[in-house]
Structure formats: structure tokens, C-alpha cells
Amino acid sequence: MRGARAADELTKVGDAGIVAIALGCRVVPHCAAGNCELERAGFVYRGPDGVERTGDVTDVHLSVRRRDDKATCTEVAACAKK
Numbered sequence: 001m002r003g004a005r006a007a008d009e010l011t012k013v014g015d016a017g018i019v020a021i022a023l024g025c026r027v028v029p030h031c032a033a034g035n036c037e038l039e040r041a042g043f044v045y046r047g048p049d050g051v052e053r054t055g056d057v058t059d060v061h062l063s064v065r066r067r068d069d070k071a072t073c074t075e076v077a078a079c080a081k082k
Helices: 073-080
Strands: 018-021 026-032 035-046 050-063
Touching: none
Parallel strands: none
Antiparallel strands: 018 035, 026 035, 035 050
16 A cells, blocks of 8 residues: 555664764765765764764665666766756
């Protein structure tokens, strides 16, 4: 059913150990098989041992092109910078 979800599908960020998420991002294109990682932002989380660590949140642009579309990941990344 559209819009349906399991009761345990969503978790509050605080319950997941997330301490902070950066609101700014940087564009760091990395592409493979037509899919591109573009924007990245940092976050801080608390591990099971209570120690704070850092990580990256990455916005991934998936390829949804027709077979005759010749666009490359480089072109997609260039568009993201505009």
C-alpha cells in the first residue's frame, strides 16, 4: 500500500545516537555506473561506547536515463554546481 510503513521503520535521530548534522554542504562529485555522489555534509554521532565520532551524509543522484541518453556523470555534476 502506498504510504504505508512498518511501525519500526522510522527512528528519532537522537535515539539513533546523532548529536549534530551540518546544514551546509560541499560538492564533491564521485561517479560510478552512471550514479553520482554529489553533495556531502558532516555529522557527529555517539557510538555504543559513548564516544563521539564524525561521519558524512552523502546525497546520491541515481541514473534514471533512457537507453539513448548519452549524458555523462560529469555533465550531471556540472549541473549540480549551478
